Amino acid sequence: MTAEGLPTVPLGIALLLAVAAAVPWCARRTRHTGLVVAGGYVLVMAMLVPAATVALRGGMTAWRHPVVADLGLSLSFRMDGLTAVFAAIVLGIGALVMVYTGAYAERRQAVRLWRLLTVFAASMLGVVSADDVVTLLVFWEATSVVSFLLIGGDGVGGVDGARRALLVTGAGGMALLAGVTLLAVSAGGVDFATIVAAEPDGAVWATAAILVALGAFTKSAQAPFGFWLRGAMVAPTPVSTYLHAATMVKAGVFLLLRLSPALSDVAIWTPLLVTAGMVTAVLGGVQAIRAYDLKAVLAGSTVSQLGLIVATIGLGHPAALAAAIVHTVAHAAFKAPLFMAAGIVDHQTHVRDLTRLGGLWSSLPRTAVVTAVAALSMAGMAPLLGFVSKEAVLTATAHTSPWLLAGVALASVLTVAYTARFFAGTFLGGRPPSLHGHDPSPGLLVPTMVATGVGLLLGFVPGWLDKPVDAAMTAVAPGSDHHSHLALWHGVTPELLVSVAVVATGVLLAVAAMRRDRPSALRFDGAAGFDGLHRGILRLGGHTARPWLGLSTRGQVIWVVALAGAGMVAAVAAVPHGALPATLAGEWLLLGAVVPLAVVAVTARTRLAVSGVLGGVGLAVSVLWVLRGAPDLALTQIAVEALTIVIIVAVFRRLSDRFDTIPGRRVLVAGSVAVAAGGLVTFLVVRVLGSRPLSSTAQYYLEHAHDDTGGYNVVNTILVDFRALDTLGEITVLTVAALGVAAFVSRPRREQPS
Amino acid sequence: MTPTIISHVAVRLLTPAIWTIAALLLWQGHNAPGGGFIGALVAGSALALADLVGCRPDPTRAHGATLAAAGLAVGLVTATAPLAFGHPFLDAVPVDIGGLHLTTALPFDIGVALIVLGLVRTLLSDLAQARPGDGIGDVP
Numbered sequence: 096m097t098a099e100g101l102p103t104v105p106l107g108i109a110l111l112l113a114v115a116a117a118v119p120w121c122a123r124r125t126r127h128t129g130l131v132v133a134g135g136y137v138l139v140m141a142m143l144v145p146a147a148t149v150a151l152r153g154g155m156t157a158w159r160h161p162v163v164a165d166l167g168l169s170l171s172f173r174m175d176g177l178t179a180v181f182a183a184i185v186l187g188i189g190a191l192v193m194v195y196t197g198a199y200a201e202r203r204q205a206v207r208l209w210r211l212l213t214v215f216a217a218s219m220l221g222v223v224s225a226d227d228v229v230t231l232l233v234f235w236e237a238t239s240v241v242s243f244l245l246i247g248g249d250g251v252g253g254v255d256g257a258r259r260a261l262l263v264t265g266a267g268g269m270a271l272l273a274g275v276t277l278l279a280v281s282a283g284g285v286d287f288a289t290i291v292a293a294e295p296d297g298a299v300w301a302t303a304a305i306l307v308a309l310g311a312f313t314k315s316a317q318a319p320f321g322f323w324l325r326g327a328m329v330a331p332t333p334v335s336t337y338l339h340a341a342t343m344v345k346a347g348v349f350l351l352l353r354l355s356p357a358l359s360d361v362a363i364w365t366p367l368l369v370t371a372g373m374v375t376a377v378l379g380g381v382q383a384i385r386a387y388d389l390k391a392v393l394a395g396s397t398v399s400q401l402g403l404i405v406a407t408i409g410l411g412h413p414a415a416l417a418a419a420i421v422h423t424v425a426h427a428a429f430k431a432p433l434f435m436a437a438g439i440v441d442h443q444t445h446v447r448d449l450t451r452l453g454g455l456w457s458s459l460p461r462t463a464v465v466t467a468v469a470a471l472s473m474a475g476m477a478p479l480l481g482f483v484s485k486e487a488v489l490t491a492t493a494h495t496s497p498w499l500l501a502g503v504a505l506a507s508v509l510t511v512a513y514t515a516r517f518f519a520g521t522f523l524g525g526r527p528p529s530l531h532g533h534d535p536s537p538g539l540l541v542p543t544m545v546a547t548g549v550g551l552l553l554g555f556v557p558g559w560l561d562k563p564v565d566a567a568m569t570a571v572a573p574g575s576d577h578h579s580h581l582a583l584w585h586g587v588t589p590e591l592l593v594s595v596a597v598v599a600t601g602v603l604l605a606v607a608a609m610r611r612d613r614p615s616a617l618r619f620d621g622a623a624g625f626d627g628l629h630r631g632i633l634r635l636g637g638h639t640a641r642p643w644l645g646l647s648t649r650g651q652v653i654w655v656v657a658l659a660g661a662g663m664v665a666a667v668a669a670v671p672h673g674a675l676p677a678t679l680a681g682e683w684l685l686l687g688a689v690v691p692l693a694v695v696a697v698t699a700r701t702r703l704a705v706s707g708v709l710g711g712v713g714l715a716v717s718v719l720w721v722l723r724g725a726p727d728l729a730l731t732q733i734a735v736e737a738l739t740i741v742i743i744v745a746v747f748r749r750l751s752d753r754f755d756t757i758p759g760r761r762v763l764v765a766g767s768v769a770v771a772a773g774g775l776v777t778f779l780v781v782r783v784l785g786s787r788p789l790s791s792t793a794q795y796y797l798e799h800a801h802d803d804t805g806g807y808n809v810v811n812t813i814l815v816d817f818r819a820l821d822t823l824g825e826i827t828v829l830t831v832a833a834l835g836v837a838a839f840v841s842r843p844r845r846e847q848p849s
Numbered sequence: 850m851t852p853t854i855i856s857h858v859a860v861r862l863l864t865p866a867i868w869t870i871a872a873l874l875l876w877q878g879h880n881a882p883g884g885g886f887i888g889a890l891v892a893g894s895a896l897a898l899a900d901l902v903g904c905r906p907d908p909t910r911a912h913g914a915t916l917a918a919a920g921l922a923v924g925l926v927t928a929t930a931p932l933a934f935g936h937p938f939l940d941a942v943p944v945d946i947g948g949l950h951l952t953t954a955l956p957f958d959i960g961v962a963l964i965v966l967g968l969v970r971t972l973l974s975d976l977a978q979a980r981p982g983d984g985i986g987d988v989p
Contacts, residue, residue: 163937170932726882730874734890738969741897745976804941805952806879814884815954815961819928819939822957826924826964833917833964836971 102158103146104172104224107139108217115213122206129197129538132209136190136216143182146174151566157226171226171286176566180420181223181349183563184427187549188341189216191542195435196333198538199442208245208333215241219342223349227286228275231353235271235314235346239264242343246330255626256326262629263323267313271350274306278357291357291573304361307354308368315347317405318375321398325382328390332438335390340430344401348423351408352416352571359411368409373502375402380509384516384608389437389447392517393430396473396510400426403506407488410495413568413575418487420567421560421581425484428550429472433517435543436466440521442539444532449516454526461534463522465543472550474514474601475507475594479554482594483581489590504597511601516609557581649761653768660775673785681722689715700754702747710740727810856902867895875962879954885961892962893969900973913971920963927957 114135122128146156155175162168174182189212196208218241221234239261247257279285281300282293311317316324324339338344351368358364379399386392404426407419439462440455441447456463472481485507492499534540553560564579585591643651689712696708713736720729757765789797796817800809804816814822871892878884931940931953941952 160932161937162932165937168938727884727887730882730887731890734887734894737894738890738897741894741901742972742976745901804879804954805943805950806954808878808880808882808884810882811878811884811958812954814886815879815957816941816952819941819954819957822961823924823928823939826921826961829964829968830917830921833968833971834914836968836975837912837914840971840975 100145100156102172103142104174104178104220105158105160105170107142108220108224110135110139110142111213111217111220115210115217118209118213119206122202122209127197128205128209129194132213133190133193135213136186136193139220140183140186140190143174143179143186147179147182150175150179151562153566153569155570159226167285168229169227171230172221172224173226173287174224175570176563176568177349177352177420177570178224180424180563180567181345182220184345184424185216185219185223185342188427188431188546189213189337191431191435191546192333192337192341195336195438195539195542198536199333199438200331204331208331211241211245212333212337215245215338215342219346222346228279228290229285231350232268232272232275235310235350236265236268238343238346239268239314242327242338245334245338246327248330253329256323256329259326259626260323263313263320267310267320270306270313271310274303274310277303277306278354287353287357290354293357295357295361300358300361301363304358304364305367307350307358308364308371311347311350311405312371313347314350315344315401315405316375316398317347317371317402318378318398321375321379321382324398325391325394328388328394332390332434332441335393336431336434336438339394339397340434341427344397345423345427348401348404348408348419351405352419352567355408355411355416355571356573365409365411369406369499372402372404372406372409373499373506375399376406376506377402377502377509380506380513383513384509384604387449389440389449389452389517389521390434392449392513393434393437396513397426397430399506399510400430403488403503406499406502407491410491412491413572413577414487414494415491416571417564417568417577417579418484418491420564420571421487421579422484424553424560425472425480425550428546428553429469429479429481432465432469432543432546432550433473435539435546436462436469439535439539439543440532443535444530446530449520451527452521452530453524454522455530455532456522458526458530458532459522459534461540462543465540465547466518466522468551469543469547470514470518472547472554474511474598476598477554478551478583480550480557481554483554483557483583485594486585486588486590487581489593490588493590493593500593504593507594507597508601508604511598512604512608515602515605519605520609554583557583649765656768656772656775660772663779664775667779667782670782670786672782673787675781675785679722682719685715685719685722701752702750702754703744703752706740706743706747709743710736713739725810727808857904860899860902860904863898864895867898868892871895875958876955878958879952885958886965889962889965889969892966893973896966896970896973900976911970913967913969913974915967916970917964917967920960920965920967923960923963924957925960927953927960 114132118128118132121131125131149156153176155173157171157173159169159171162170192212193209196205196212199205200208215238218234218237222231222238225231225234242264243257243261246260247253275285277299278290278293281296281303282290284290313320324344327339328335330338376399379395379397379402381395383392383395383399386395400422404419404422407415407422410416437447440452440459443459443462444452444455446452468479472479475481475485489500489503489507492503558581560581561579564581565577568575568577568579643654646654692708692711692715696705696712699705699708713732717729717732717736720726720732796809796813800812800817801807804812806812806816871888873888874883874891875885875888876883878888928939931942932938934942936942941954941957943950943952945951
């Protein structure tokens with residue numbers, strides 16, 4: 096490993112994975128597993144401190160471990176200012192969520208959540224610390240997979256949401272793969288330093304920018320991909336808090352920030368991000384205001400806030416990028432406790448619907464206070480961090496265009512409105528008589544308070560964020576020499592006046608919304624659209640297949656023979672004639688054995704006879720391979736024959752002993768097709784045999800197998816040595832097939848009355 | 850098929866022989882005909898024999914899915930382990946144990962064998978558990 100000092104980041108990731116593996120063991124021994132796991136996160140944070148200190152001074156530490164040196168592929172990590180900020184969010188909120196999970200979920204579910212969430216934290220840490228696009232992609236996809244497992248839960252009720260999330264983020268991952276490949280090939284290297292330093296190259300970079308943006312948009316639930324986030328709310332609250340407030344959805348934002356120095360000069364970057372971001376910000380706000388489920392409100396809010404951040408990043412100039420970073424931190428600081436609070440209300444009262452909630456101020460006083468503070472931060476009120484970040488965003492956008500400012504103001508009005516509705520609808524007003532609850536245990540309340548406290552503290556002394564933001568800016572906007580001066584009071588600026596107007600309008604809107612409070616007839620629901628698209632594709636497949644499926648097996652065989660035969664004849668016609676190899680004496684004997692067997696196979700009356708004869712023909716072919724010098728092929732053929740015959744016999748056992756009598760006309764048709772197929776294959780084999788000498792690759796393998804691999808069996812060395820990567824892919828497919836069959840085996844069966 | 854004494858004894862005698870041959874094929878694969886796929890298929894025929902004859906499966910035996918997953922794990926470990934020693938991904942590192950000249954291609958082959966075994970077992974267990982009315986054997 097080329098390292099400057101100890102490779103703390105990869106070790107940190109490994110430590111998190113080890114913690115995840117140790118959770119079941121730990122859970123059997125102590126009741127405070129949540130605290131222990133949280134301690135693991137804190138330990139990782141401590142491990143990262145030395146590298147983070149270097150990063151905060153504007154430096155960077157990198158570690159690289161070559162995977163395939165000849166191709167330039169390696170596992171590379173870095174710690175710079177941007178990584179430090181995001182790592183703090185991932186690990187800090189993670190620790191709080193671990194404690195929260197312990198108090199929220201019962202033992203078995205908690206163990207599952209701890210393990211998967213910690214694996215997720217490790218993947219997310221990998222994403223934010225990746226030093227090249229390959230490493231980034233690997234961990235990016237890992238987060239998608241783990242998120243699927245977390246949303247899906249135990250498989251009851253979470254399946255639709257999980258599938259949607261996986262399909263959408265997976266498709267985004269494909270787009271990202273294409274985008275970064277374009278960038279890497281064009282820049283001549285996979286690491287970020289090379290890509291950032293390269294010159295943008297017209298159409299290629301524009302395409303890459305769009306693809307990368309797509310990847311980020313799907314992950315961060317931007318329009319029109321935002322619907323998966325709402326569907327993901329079926330997951331337990333700790334999952335929603337960690338994934339959908341603090342980490343996973345932030346991955347898209349991180350990607351945009353990381354590649355901003357490379358892509359912000361591409362013409363399409365700014366309009367794409369700003370448009371998508373602003374549309375999302377407004378749409379998300381509207382959804383949040385219309386939603387009735389507490390978590391749905393927060394989901395819409397997350398989408399909206401992320402839209403605002405994306406739009407701000409799109410602007411590209413240093414003030415905007417810095418504002419985006421500050422708002423990311425602020426968002427994590429207020430969204431996480433709000434999700435936790437929603438979870439507390441759900442946990443204590445078993446109600447999450449705003450139409451059935453109200454007046455919980457007296458029943459859950461401590462929760463109410465904490466929620467109030469976090470809500471004030473979300474609404475952008477002083478003296479909280481949300482206010483500071485909102486001001487920064489307003490300042491950054493004000494100088495660009497009045498339309499943009501209007502959009503941000505509108506999004507902020509909606510934010511105030513749905514925040515007020517969220518809080519007032521839950522805690523203020525009259526309490527429905529059926530609603531009971533009391534303040535939760537410290538395990539639930541303390542993490543919420545800590546997260547909120549951070550937002551409050553940083554609101555009072557936002558100057559503490561100056562150094563991290565500057566450090567992040569050296570990575571995101573190198574050479575800009577940005578100096579952050581975050582403060583609570585900048586004087587009576589136009590931005591302040593806009594904020595005051597926004598708050599006033601928002602409160603009025605909230606009051607109006609709460610007074611209306613009837614279910615909205617028009618629901619602009621992307622999820623229904625996606626499900627409809629999904630069903631439509633399946634139905635289209637069914638329609639296309641219907642003519643085929645309507646055929647009998649015979650009909651299908653005839654079509655296959657005809658079409659495939661025609662295709663192969665056409666392909667082979669272009670192949671030059673070759674000399675046929677000489678026939679060995681043994682092959683004439685084989686022919687003499689196979690022909691009677693074939694006759695018996697066609698004329699036999701019992702199924703068992705046919706099975707036996709088919710096996711015999713297979714064995715004869717195996718002997719042919721031995722005669723021609725391919726013993727591995729022969730062995731495989733024999734083994735596969737044996738197993739195939741077993742399966743055929745197992746099926747035949749259920750049927751009658753004898754074949755049914757077949758009318759003469761069908762015999763004629765079937766016979767003709769069989770003869771035609773046989774003739775076709777013979778023709779093809781004769782044409783292809785000897786038409787091409789040994790290829791150069793085959794020549795190489797035959798000559799160098801022993802020198803390169805130490806083995807004499809070329810077939811085997813090709814499988815496990817020269818082409819081992821192909822084999823790895825094939826065995827993965829086989830494993831998936833085995834799992835599929837195993838799932839099929841355990842299906843519920845129709846019991847026949849005996 | 851109801852198990853009889855003869856079939857029981859036959860299976861008892863044949864199964865260890867088949868397994869031995871399968872292991873031999875796996876071991877010698879690098880230098881002589883054989884290898885992971887072939888060894889696993891031959892061992893699979895031993896499994897098929899036991900199921901065909903009607904021997905009741907041992908309830909503690911490993912599920913096909915477990916075998917396959919274990920095989921994939923072995924394959925992945927063999928692929929990534931060379932990284933820890935400075936070799937590239939999926940490198941066949943020669944290892945000399947007591948005069949035997951082996952490479953890490955052997956554990957990879959073992960992983961392949963486990964996966965094929967797992968697949969064969971899942972297929973056979975489905976057939977073995979098949980009952981009338983579940984659709985197997987219906988002629989379209």
